[in-house]
Every structure is written in structure tokens, then in C-alpha cells.
Amino acid sequence: MSTAAAPAAPILSVNNIEVIYDHVILVLKGVSLEVAEGRIVALLGANGAGKSTTLKAISNLLAAERGDVTKGTIEFKGRRVDKLTPNQLVRMGVCQVMEGRHCFQHLTVEENLLTGAFTRRISRAELRADLERVYHYFPRLKQRRTSQSGYTSGGEQQMTAIGRALMAKPTTILLDEPSMGLAPQIVEEIFGIVRDLNAKERVSFLLAEQNTMIALRYANYGYILENGRVVMDGDAGELANNEDVKEFYLGLSTAGRKSFRDVKHYRRRKRWLA
Amino acid sequence: MTFFFEVLIGGLLSGVMYSLVALGFVLIYKASGVFNFAQGALVFMAALTFVGLTEMGLGFAMALAVTLVVMIAGALLTERLVLRKLVNQPQITLFMATIGLTFFIEGLTQLVWGSQPRGLDLGIPDQPIEWVLDRAGIVVSQFELFAAGVAAVMVAALALFFQKTRIGRGLRAVADDHQAAQSIGIPLHLIWAYVWAAAGFVALVAGLLWGARNGVQFALTFTALKALPVLILGGFESVPGAIIGGLIIGAVEKLAEVYVGPMVGGGIEGWVAYVIALLFLLVRPEGLFGEKHIDRV
Ligand SMILES: Nc1ncnc2c1ncn2[C@@H]1O[C@H](COP(=O)(O)OP(=O)(O)OP(=O)(O)O)[C@@H](O)[C@H]1O
Ligand SMILES: [Mg+2]
Numbered sequence: 001m002s003t004a005a006a007p008a009a010p011i012l013s014v015n016n017i018e019v020i021y022d023h024v025i026l027v028l029k030g031v032s033l034e035v036a037e038g039r040i041v042a043l044l045g046a047n048g049a050g051k052s053t054t055l056k057a058i059s060n061l062l063a064a065e066r067g068d069v070t071k072g073t074i075e076f077k078g079r080r081v082d083k084l085t086p087n088q089l090v091r092m093g094v095c096q097v098m099e100g101r102h103c104f105q106h107l108t109v110e111e112n113l114l115t116g117a118f119t120r121r122i123s124r125a126e127l128r129a130d131l132e133r134v135y136h137y138f139p140r141l142k143q144r145r146t147s148q149s150g151y152t153s154g155g156e157q158q159m160t161a162i163g164r165a166l167m168a169k170p171t172t173i174l175l176d177e178p179s180m181g182l183a184p185q186i187v188e189e190i191f192g193i194v195r196d197l198n199a200k201e202r203v204s205f206l207l208a209e210q211n212t213m214i215a216l217r218y219a220n221y222g223y224i225l226e227n228g229r230v231v232m233d234g235d236a237g238e239l240a241n242n243e244d245v246k247e248f249y250l251g252l253s254t255a256g257r258k259s260f261r262d263v264k265h266y267r268r269r270k271r272w273l274a
Numbered sequence: 275m276t277f278f279f280e281v282l283i284g285g286l287l288s289g290v291m292y293s294l295v296a297l298g299f300v301l302i303y304k305a306s307g308v309f310n311f312a313q314g315a316l317v318f319m320a321a322l323t324f325v326g327l328t329e330m331g332l333g334f335a336m337a338l339a340v341t342l343v344v345m346i347a348g349a350l351l352t353e354r355l356v357l358r359k360l361v362n363q364p365q366i367t368l369f370m371a372t373i374g375l376t377f378f379i380e381g382l383t384q385l386v387w388g389s390q391p392r393g394l395d396l397g398i399p400d401q402p403i404e405w406v407l408d409r410a411g412i413v414v415s416q417f418e419l420f421a422a423g424v425a426a427v428m429v430a431a432l433a434l435f436f437q438k439t440r441i442g443r444g445l446r447a448v449a450d451d452h453q454a455a456q457s458i459g460i461p462l463h464l465i466w467a468y469v470w471a472a473a474g475f476v477a478l479v480a481g482l483l484w485g486a487r488n489g490v491q492f493a494l495t496f497t498a499l500k501a502l503p504v505l506i507l508g509g510f511e512s513v514p515g516a517i518i519g520g521l522i523i524g525a526v527e528k529l530a531e532v533y534v535g536p537m538v539g540g541g542i543e544g545w546v547a548y549v550i551a552l553l554f555l556l557v558r559p560e561g562l563f564g565e566k567h568i569d570r571v
Pocket of ligand 1: 021045047052065
């Protein structure tokens with residue numbers, strides 16, 4: 001791992017897990033990774049590589065999709081957690097923000113945030129204070145607090161989803177594709193807040209992203225997943241400069257950026273196919 | 275004109291009781307996506323248990339309390355022993371399970387309490403309120419007014435519970451997106467337990483009201499099926515829908531019986547509700563208050 005300073009102890013470690021969907025579809029073929037306390041760790045890879053599956057395996061959300069961890073172990077703060085319920089895991093401090101945000105559409109933004117505190121039995125005053133803490137990071141949510149979540153913008157929904165997770169007071173957040181479908185400016189804003197939360201609240205992040213470039217800019221460490229296996233890992237800076245990573249995931253090659261024409265052509269074809 | 279109002283008011287008041295049964299369905303459907311066919315059986319079970327207990331010599335309050343405990347315990351057991359095992363199965367499987375449950379509850383209830391029809395007296399006579407009769411010349415049944423009042427209080431209490439409490443919010447969250455609810459630590463089975471217990475409670479109130487009106491007998495389970503047209507009208511996921519739907523079905527049923535019935539030889543009260551529901555289904559399948567699916571990307 002990193003040579004700088006003493007490596008922080010891993011708060012979360014995934015050891016050689018295998019995941020099977022529907023009893024037959026083998027999706028993860030032995031994935032191992034670690035998240036050191038207080039770090040942002042990126043989990044990168046193309047469509048279908050198994051990023052979301054890895055996160056759901058950790059937070060025990062696979063059952064609802066008939067998925068099952070058939071091998072390997074998952075430890076959080078040194079304790080085996082692979083047999084816990086999502087509820088127990090949230091109470092230990094691990095919370096997932098799912099891909100596609102999954103806000104409660106018919107609840108208001110503020111009600112969405114309040115559901116995040118479901119596992120904590122706290123007073124009204126504390127609840128209020130925690131809401132303010134979330135609004136401090138996401139001032140936009142305060143303006144939209146009485147809007148039905150389903151009618152807020154994609155960026156606001158992503159903020160709601162992260163804010164909702166914060167209300168559970170987690171020490172580790174599993175964040176799945178926060179950039180999905182958002183304008184670059186909003187993506188930067190959200191990643192900025194993630195960095196803030198990491199620095200000020202000491203929340204560790206495991207961040208699944210297809211958007212390799214931006215993820216590596218904000219993360220400390222990265223893993224690259226391909227076909228259900230980790231094919232490469234290293235410090236974010238090293239990965240960002242690695243030739244293969246550049247070629248395959250950043251769309252850059254030694255010959256320079258792919259021509260704009262190619263990209264356009266590809267887009268057009270995709271639209272036809274869709 | 276007074277006659278028209280008399281029929282209308284009578285219809286609305288009995289409609290409130292349809293609403294009450296429909297509410298039991300809505301609660302469970304909202305939280306777990308299960309169409310609980312056994313709701314009618316629960317109504318029957320509640321009424322018969324209550325009557326059986328009073329026959330054993332228990333006072334009103336005591337019998338009510340014990341029945342409530344039985345209903346809630348039954349609901350929790352159902353959640354624990356049947357539904358939790360079937361979680362993540364296709365909806366049709368769960369629906370079939372509730373059909374099985376229906377026959378089980380009906381059989382068990384009759385095994386314990388016997389199957390002869392019985393009367394149930396809540397102490398409120400089914401007589402016109404004289405005050406209204408004197409002033410407006412309209413017959414309004416005391417009992418029906420009382421039943422409507424009880425139903426209204428129940429509904430208000432449930433609405434408040436949904437909107438303002440931690441569990442209520444959790445329940446709406448589960449109804450919206452159960453995986454997301456799990457991801458922030460809301461335990462589904464806890465929510466389901468609450469919902470089934472609430473449905474058991476609603477069944478108890480409905481069972482007492484219906485039982486007092488029509489007698490406690492097996493036919494109660496069919497009365498509960500009247501909730502179906504109500505649900506089609508009001509939308510399966512909507513509490514206000516269940517209420518308005520019940521009122522509409524109640525009123526239209528009575529009006530049709532009185533004004534249209536004679537033209538076709540009478541006896542249409544039993545099925546006119548289903549015709550309305552069918553017509554409605556063709557025009558607005560999601561119901562009057564069916565939740566709009568918010569589509570925005
Ligand atoms: N519920 C499921 N049942 C069967 N197969 C599944 C299920 N969910 C995912 N898969 C398969 O598992 C593989 C990995 O999916 P996963 O969602 O983990 O990928 P991902 O890396 O998150 O991709 P993306 O970037 O598109 O989100 C894919 O091939 C997918 O088809
Ligand atoms: Mg994914």
C-alpha cells in the first residue's frame with residue numbers, strides 16, 4: 001500500500017468474496033479490497049464489472065436481488081459482518097447510497113433526510129441539529145426541503161440520497177455512481193462535498209465509479225475491477241498515470257485523445273441501437 | 275327531494291364501513307405490495323372472537339381488549355411464519371399464500387367458536403335520530419352515524435400516524451422503495467409487523483360494526499369483498515382513495531337500488547358496485563387517487 005506515513009488500519013476489508021446471482025450466475029470471482037480509516041477509496045471498472053455487486057455484498061443488500069455471497073469474508077472494524085442484516089450494519093456505521101439515488105419519491109426532501117435517522121433513537125432537538133448539519137453541507141436541500149423528492153433535479157436527488165445516509169451518522173459510506181447522469185458542474189460540486197465530509201467529519205468512503213478520471217482526482221486509493229476480479233490497484237495518482245488505465249478507462253492513449261469524430265460516431269450509433 | 279337525501283345519506287354512512295375494510299387492504303398493499311386476500315377473513319375472525327368471548331361472560335371492554343390482543347398476535351405470527359419466509363418471491367406467490375391463509379383463518383375461527391350465526395349488540399340502536407327527523411324530515415340511522423364517526427376517527431388517527439411518526443415515515447419509505455429503505459437500515463419485517471397489526475386492528479373495528487349491523491356470520495367475509503370495487507375506484511395505495519371510494523360505492527349502490535332498481539326489477543344493490551368498478555377500470559385503471567408514478571430523469 002501507500003508508502004507515505006504509517007498506513008492507517010483498514011476499517012473495512014473484503015477478503016476474496018464470490019457472489020452468485022440466482023444460484024447460477026457467478027458475478028464476483030474472488031474480490032479483495034481494503035478501505036483504510038478516513039480515506040476515499042475508488043472502485044473502478046466498466047459496465048457490468050461488478051462494482052455495485054461488491055458494494056451490495058458489503059451492505060448485505062444482495063438478498064433482495066437473489067444474490068448470495070458464497071465464499072470469502074467481509075470485516076468491518078475487525079468484526080465479521082457478512083451475516084448481519086442491513087439494519088445491524090447501519091447501526092455499526094456502514095451506510096450505502098445506492099446507484100440511481102433511490103430517493104423516496106413521494107416523501108419530501110426533509111422527510112427523506114429524516115428516514116435516514118430511523119435506526120437512531122434520538123430526541124427532536126438532536127434530530128433538528130443533525131438536519132442542520134446536513135443542510136450546512138447541502139444548502140440547496142434546505143431550499144427544497146418541502147418539495148416532493150420525485151420532482152427535484154437529479155443533482156438534488158443525489159444530494160438527498162447522500163444527506164439521508166449522513167443522517168444515520170455513518171463512519172463509512174458506500175457510494176455508488178454519484179456522477180451518473182449529472183452535468184459535470186454538479187458532479188464536481190458533489191465530489192467536493194464528499195471530500196469535505198471526508199476531511200471534516202472523518203467519514204471514510206468506498207466509491208464505485210465509471211467516471212474514472214474524476215474519481216481518481218478525489219480518491220486516495222483505487223481498485224480496478226474487470227469481469228468480477230480486481231485487475232489492478234494502487235494510489236490514485238499512480239493509477240491516473242498508468243498507461244493501461246489511461247488507455248482503457250480514461251479514453252486516452254499514447255497517441256493522444258481519441259478523435260472527436262470517433263466519439264460522435266459512437267454516440268450516434270448507440271442512439272440508433274437504443 | 276328529502277327522500278333523495280335520505281337515500282344518499284344512508285348510502286354514504288354505509289359507505290364509510292366499506293372504506294374501513296378497504297383501509298385494511300390498502301395498509302398492507304402499500305407497505306408490502308401484497309394484496310391480502312385474507313382481510314375479509316380477519317374481519318370475520320375479529321367479530322366472531324369478540325362475540326365468542328362475550329358469550330363466555332367477558333364484559334365489553336375486556337372482550338374488546340382480548341380480541342385486540344388476539345388479532346395483533348395473529349397478525350404478527352402471520353408476518354413471522356408466512357410472509358417473512360416468502361420475502362423476495364414473486365407477488366403472485368404471496369397472493370396465493372394469502373388465499374391459503376384465508377381458508378385457514380376461516381376454518382380455525384369456526385373450529386374454535388362454532389359456525390352458527392350470532393347477533394352482536396354494541397348498544398347503539400339502528401333507529402332514526404329524532405332530532406334530525408323533526409327538523410329536516412330525513413331518516414338518519416343512529417347506528418350508521420355512530421359507525422361513520424368511529425371510522426372517521428380511525429382514519430384520522432392512521433393518517434396522523436403515517437405523517438408524523440418515525441414508524442409512519444418508515445412505512446411510507448418502504449412503500450416507495452423497499453431496497454432503499456433497507457439501505458438506510460429500516461428493517462422491513464418491523465414495518466410489516468406494524469402494518470399487519472394495524473390491519474388486524476382495522477379488521478376488529480370493521481368486524482364489530484358490520485357484525486352489529488348484519489349479524490356475525492360467515493357472510494361477513496363476502497361483505498369484505500365489497501372492498502374490491504372500492505379499491506379499484508380509490509386506488510390500491512391510497513388511504514384517502516379508500517375513504518372516498520367507499521363513500522362513492524356506498525352512495526351509488528343505494529341510489530341505484532332505489533332509482534334504477536325498479537326499472538330492471540330490483541335487486542341490483544349486490545352487484546352494481548362491481549359494474550361501476552369495471553367501467554372505472556376501463557377509464558382510469560390507477561384509480562381516483564392511485565399514486566402517480568413520478569417519471570422524471
Ligand atoms: N440481480 C441480478 N441478477 C443477475 N445478474 C445480475 C444481477 N445484478 C447484476 N447482475 C450481473 O452482474 C454483473 C455485475 O453487475 P454490477 O451491477 O455489479 O456491475 P457494475 O460494475 O455496477 O456496472 P455499472 O457500471 O453498469 O453499474 C453484470 O453482468 C450484471 O448483469
Ligand atoms: Mg453499478
